[in-house]
Amino acid sequence: xxxxxxxxxxxxxxxxxxxxxxxxxxxxxxxxxxxxxxxxxxxxxxxxxxxxxxxxxxxxxxxxxxxxxxxxxxxxxxxxxxxxxxxxxxxxxxxxxxxxxxxxxxxxxxxxxxxxxxxxxxxxxxxx
Numbered sequence: 001x002x003x004x005x006x007x008x009x010x011x012x013x014x015x016x017x018x019x020x021x022x023x024x025x026x027x028x029x030x031x032x033x034x035x036x037x038x039x040x041x042x043x044x045x046x047x048x049x050x051x052x053x054x055x056x057x058x059x060x061x062x063x064x065x066x067x068x069x070x071x072x073x074x075x076x077x078x079x080x081x082x083x084x085x086x087x088x089x090x091x092x093x094x095x096x097x098x099x100x101x102x103x104x105x106x107x108x109x110x111x112x113x114x115x116x117x118x119x120x121x122x123x124x125x126x127x128x
Contacts, residue, residue: 010127019125027115031107032060032068034114039103046097
């Protein structure tokens, strides 16, 4: 007696794995884009005397296969604007704006929802 089994489909030919990786990449990019937009919006709403230079330095950099970093490119007065510099309160009255802290909190809370949307876009390629 001989039994022949034929398997096919996204799970077996690699399409599902590629779609899953694409979903992860899209989720990372979408969350980083949300964070960058959120940081810039927050800065626009709270900065009292914006010059434009600082916000022009805000960018997103992919630092590894699964990590993107939204940052100010190391602008020397960035920590002071955030409120974590050595010249913030109590040394001076300026406590900082806290724009990066609020951005991080927003990305942390909205991240799962954003990632889920990215995964849903790729479900057909996974066989779903």
